[in-house]
Amino acid sequence: MVLKSILTAAAAATAALTIAGAANAGILDDVKKKGHLQCGVNTGLTGFSAPNDKGKWEGFDVDFCRAMSAAIFGDADKVKYTPLTSKERFTALQSGEIDVLARNTTWTFTRDVNLGLEFIGNNYVDGQGFMIRKDLGVKSAKELDGASVCIQTGTTTELNLADFFRSNNMKFKSVVFEKADEIRAAYDAGRCDVYTTDRSGLAAQRSLLKKPDDHVVLPEVVSKEPLGPVVRHGQSEWGDVARWTLFALIVAEELGVTSANVDQMKSSKNPEVLRLLGVEGKMGEQLGVRQDWAYQIVKSVGNYGEIYERHVGVNTPLKLERGLNAQWTKGGLLYAPPFR
Amino acid sequence: MAASSEAQSSAPSVSLWNDPKKRALIYQAIVMIALIIVAAYIINNTAANLEKRGIASGFGFLQSPAGFDVGMSPFLKYDAAKATHGTVLTVGILNTLLVAFTGIVIATVLGFIMGVLRLSSNWLVSKLAYLYVEITRNIPLLLQLLFWYFAVLGTLPSKRDSISIFDLFFLNIEGLFGPLPIPQDGFWMVGMGLIVAIVAVIFIKKWAQKRQDETGQPFPVFWVSLALLIALPLIGAAIAGFPLEFEHPQQNRFGLRGGMIILPEFAALVLGLSLYTAGFIAEIVRAGIQAISRGQTEAAYALGVKPGITMRLIIIPQALRVIVPPLTSQYLNLTKNSSLAVAIGGAEIVAIFAGTSLNQAGQAIEIIAITMAFYLTVSLLISMFMNWYNRKIALVER
């Protein structure tokens, strides 16, 4: 009797918490129906995605989710976040637990082709670097022979690290942790000489050290890490929404549309601005979202440059220059196809 | 008459449902079918998922290159350039066994001491032992490990200010460094000495037993054996001209390298595991000793046996019969708990194989299955050994 009712209770709870993803129906329709976007983010990476004091998620990656929400619902806050470890992120996306993964994920051949994922573009171009104490006097990563290196498990950086040291004929000792917090604590305590991860991550972690100014990020970049949002493979319509949300952010910056001037820009003379903001043409409708989708994105989240400066730019603790993440017109790699 | 014949004829053909044997068969068939259906369902789903996600299956990945470094490999030369996931598995298994073995030895010694102290007639000592037991047992092991690793070992001096012990051992945040003995030619003489000593010890023990049975004269077997075990290998070494060189840790730009090293991750893990388990063992030992009737102690004292010898030769051997079964499960727990190394950057099987290898190779099912199989095997072996030991010390009633 007791058992039976408990099983019933469990079944009810299961039913309430299980969502049988209708794999064949369009994700866009699903998202519209359930009224929110489920977004997979990092469990905690300052500047990219981390809960603030009030437990609200903020960051560069989080703002991509908010932009998508603005495009679909006209409200940037209709997002629910699923914090994911690096081990779980792909499973969560594949099983339909999340609609989009915006979690500083490197675009690689294997992931794109073998894991049933679709990378919709780069929102951040990065490379693996090394951080070290200034007082060790190391100027180049080539001088790291014999150093002990703190590293996070479950990432491509682990393999890049071994490759880099091997190709330079150097030795190292690795100290491996599961969580970024633990690595930082160990590095700060002096357990290892070097901390390696993506350079953006290094900047984020450096800002959290006891004395950030005692540490320096070495100039070498030992890998290419194009980071970007990911959706499930075989969902072209949904992929388009994600991809063009990203392009809208980039193009808005290129055309000078900001959250401050977006209302004036509606009466711009530039036809591309008008198309982008939905004043002319039917782009939003064709994409399956609101007609004024890009207007909503820029209005509530801002353009790419604004997001960048807000979370990771030179005025934040991360102090990251635009570098490769500048517009193509300014020597960077940001290049969006035309809105036409 | 008719009624009884009817009853007789119906007796063999009791309805299927009312015959307990047949009913049992039906139940079992139902359970079996249900199990098969569930298994088939899971296998089917898994196959579909694997195919859909393009995840490889099979154990081929064990031969593919791992490409990452493991933190600690005391038995095997680990080279990140050549290592495969199979090597990682081997290193993980060896490290786990090392942690488990060291932990079990320390926990047993400490646990017995604490258990005996708990029963000490000295009020203060007994209360302190009680305090130890209640603190270690009632705080989660993971918390204790984190405490030892981050809060205690994290405060060790930095690499520049190593604590030096006779200029031979150095202690800093990267671990405890010491000279690594490297056997040279002729080291077999030392091994010979050790073998001879062991053989001699066995004979002495038998002879001493016989002599005590015949004459009642005890013989200091322990001290003689210890002397032999130390002296004979030393003599062997002296004959061969001390064929042992030491590799001392060298200071380089980043700290001490080379020599023998005990990593802080390993130290924190063994420390935490043994302190935690010792709390449980202490309680087991106390309960075991208390289970022995007081009459045994009193009888021994009445015969003029000294307290220490009473404990060692009369109480403990009897208490062991009560102690061994729960002790076995503590050993098993310790072995399984060594998996918590993953939280403090240790390098045992769960951390490097079910952690890093799983991430890199992506074959969750095979890797978790291998890991579980390893633990099941170890559990089985430890229980088998302890069962054998338990039978050996069990009361032989005549």
Place this chain on the structure above:
Amino acid sequence: MTDLSYVRKESHPDLPPPKSEVGVIAWLRQNLFSNWVNTLLTAAALYLLYKAVPPLFNWMFWEADWSGKTYQDCTSDGACWAMVRVRFDQFMYGFYPVDERWRINLGFLLLLGTGIPLLIEGVPFKKYLAIFVFLIYPFIAFMLFYGGMGLTVVETNEWGGLMLTLVLATVTIIVSLPLGVVFALGRRSNMPVVRIICVAFIELWRGVPLITVLFMGSVMLPLFLPPGTHFDKILRTLIVMAFFAAAYMAEVVRGGLQAIPKGQFEAAQAMGLSYWKMMGLIILPQALKIVIPGIVNTFIGLFKDTTLVLVIGLLDFLSIIQSATTHKNWLGTATEGYVFAACIYWIFCFGMSRYSITLERRLDTTHRD
């Protein structure tokens, strides 16, 4: 008969015992300085206490900082309890919305109000209380914590802190108890197929560490479900933890079943009771009563084991404290965080173990000297 006056007529009044045999001195002599070994031990223990206790108290209380906004505000040498004060609500409720926290308080108060009387001897209406706790309460709790029936839904990824720890522990124990009973009965069954399956199940789960089980729940379980289905992460964790705990529970219950004399089974069968009636009415009530201490001990173990969800990224009590101590504002407060966590866990576990010992004494009807 001459008067033998040198023989006293009345007995001499009792002399007080020698000074060395009563009072504080005697106690000290007997318990601390009875021989030189003991004296040495006492001296060592006193030295240890002298070395450990005053600095500990200084650090914890006298020199501690109790308020502040960041670690920089903690200027003294002692502990920085300001961290715990600032983050206290987060430690308790995780990221649960502030306006909805009354639901958690209510939920746990309800459980305490009905659960504790259940554990105390001599409280009336236990049957109804049990029905409430095991049958009705789970629904109420689910509704309160998760939402529905007019309450705002609070997604499980906002759950955390002590609340999550308690949810994990109580749900696991409530689910694993009946499961464990089933497996224990299966293990003692006469049907070989059922027995073998149950033995295999129990030994398999007991033979592997909880961490691998949790990994299994977080990376393997999704592969077992039909493509496109997904479970909430906390639910996945609960499922594997319940199975894990059920295996241990089964062994505890089996101990109770084995302690019931064969006569009870035979008498029940002679009365013509069916298997389930025999078990439900005669055997299990007796067996479960005997194993309550064992169940409580399993619960303590489970409560401590919930900390392991830290490795799969759930923010339980320990995990949320760890993340607070690695926050920029509070770097350097790791010890404070761990000590605080240790105190809370210790209070819970020690309290429960005391309860289990009391029960054991009460249930122990054998007479020992």
